Amino acid sequence: MKLLNNKTLGLIAIILISGYGYIASCTHKDLIIPEPATGTIIITRGDGIFLPGTETIGDTSQWKMDKSHSSVLWSSAYLETGGLLTGRFNKFGLNSLSSSARQLYVSTGQPVLDTSWAFYESDPSKSYFSGYVQMNTSNTGEPGRDGGCYLGYVGAPKIISGTQNLMDSNVVVIRTTKIEFDTKSSGYIVTMVMSWKGLLSALHDTTVNGTLSYVKRSTVGEGTAAAYGQFGLQLNFQFNCRSFGITTDEISDIVNVQCNMNFNNK
Amino acid sequence: MGNSFFAYIQKLELLAFFSGYSLLCAIILIFAGNNESGNNLRKRTVFILPLSYALVGTLYLGLQLKNFYLSYSSGNIRPAIHLSYLMVWGLLSILFWIPSLRKRPSLSLLHNLVFFFILVKDMILQISSSVDGNILKNDMRMYTVSFLLNLSAFILIVLLSFVVSRRRIRYK
Numbered sequence: 001m002k003l004l005n006n007k008t009l010g011l012i013a014i015i016l017i018s019g020y021g022y023i024a025s026c027t028h029k030d031l032i033i034p035e036p037a038t039g040t041i042i043i044t045r046g047d048g049i050f051l052p053g054t055e056t057i058g059d060t061s062q063w064k065m066d067k068s069h070s071s072v073l074w075s076s077a078y079l080e081t082g083g084l085l086t087g088r089f090n091k092f093g094l095n096s097l098s099s100s101a102r103q104l105y106v107s108t109g110q111p112v113l114d115t116s117w118a119f120y121e122s123d124p125s126k127s128y129f130s131g132y133v134q135m136n137t138s139n140t141g142e143p144g145r146d147g148g149c150y151l152g153y154v155g156a157p158k159i160i161s162g163t164q165n166l167m168d169s170n171v172v173v174i175r176t177t178k179i180e181f182d183t184k185s186s187g188y189i190v191t192m193v194m195s196w197k198g199l200l201s202a203l204h205d206t207t208v209n210g211t212l213s214y215v216k217r218s219t220v221g222e223g224t225a226a227a228y229g230q231f232g233l234q235l236n237f238q239f240n241c242r243s244f245g246i247t248t249d250e251i252s253d254i255v256n257v258q259c260n261m262n263f264n265n266k
Numbered sequence: 267m268g269n270s271f272f273a274y275i276q277k278l279e280l281l282a283f284f285s286g287y288s289l290l291c292a293i294i295l296i297f298a299g300n301n302e303s304g305n306n307l308r309k310r311t312v313f314i315l316p317l318s319y320a321l322v323g324t325l326y327l328g329l330q331l332k333n334f335y336l337s338y339s340s341g342n343i344r345p346a347i348h349l350s351y352l353m354v355w356g357l358l359s360i361l362f363w364i365p366s367l368r369k370r371p372s373l374s375l376l377h378n379l380v381f382f383f384i385l386v387k388d389m390i391l392q393i394s395s396s397v398d399g400n401i402l403k404n405d406m407r408m409y410t411v412s413f414l415l416n417l418s419a420f421i422l423i424v425l426l427s428f429v430v431s432r433r434r435i436r437y438k
Contacts, residue, residue, distance in 0.1 A: 008295075008296060011291075011295055011296050012292070012296070014288050014289060014291075014292040014382065015289065015293065015296075017382075017385075017386060017389070018289050018409065020389065021385060021389055021402065021405070021406050021409065022406055024389060024392060024393075024406075025402045025405070025406040
């Protein structure tokens, strides 16, 4: 033990080294850490206002639906339980289709103006839109089906070449009754009335809810003389086709619809 | 040390059991050495140190037996041991149960300095910034645990020796 007593310095060294170890390995857990995030979603919205006007070509203050770059897609579970059966509508537009507009048009272009809409990015209470699809123009990529059994399942008339049928028996119309901010995303919650005859004896209205996304305005060909603006709206919703008398078990009760609308101010 | 996760775990185990003994030893030897009026007490506490060290070594042996439970064959154990020399060195602490060895507390301290130097090595490596700071943090956590374990073992042995000495006095 004498040896150790003489080596008191060595023992003190052990203690000092241990002390250094604690200081060097200090985790600074006593530091005041920043407060955790509140969980509140911060959504930044612009103040864009988009109005259709009268679709005057060359008026950059008027926004036109870009039909050739837009789409209305549908999908539903095949045989009610299988994978998705999908399709799109070749003919659609943004018009509320008043009773006087519901007729047969001899035209290959848009039969009526696509002007039943307005979009206020930061004031959804002022936004609205009405849209329609021609049911007999569903395109699943199988012409035999699209022009055959499908028409019977949805009660739509056959296509008459060179014409566009906006009669009650062939159109589904949606019109918004309320658009509000989605508090959990940068999008909007849309309440709509969907109007369709289907296989019923008269038009039937049902209320559906959907989500609307705004794809921010951008400039195409910026810096050139041909520059123009564009923006997009995407609407997603689903409805129960049995409400409209559809009985076929080829598809499920629930049909999903996605509308991808692009606009420009050319 | 092999550069494997399991080797690191075994190193932490060794540190958790043995690294704190040198600090405990240093503190007790310094305080006992300054106790001028209590030579008997000093002797008793100092000579109890190797026993507490042997107790910790025995607990370490128990842990290893538990780890290798149901696979007590050299073929199973050999691949699972990554720090064989250090483990054997640690298990040698059990020898301090032998009366002739336990009378030499300095020997137990010298034996234990091997584990203390592992800690010192990590400190030096951190000073030279060639090692992640988390390694030293882990080492010091194990060091604290080890100190508390060795202190507990020491207190237990002190209490047992107190009880045994009381009984001896009673039966004399």
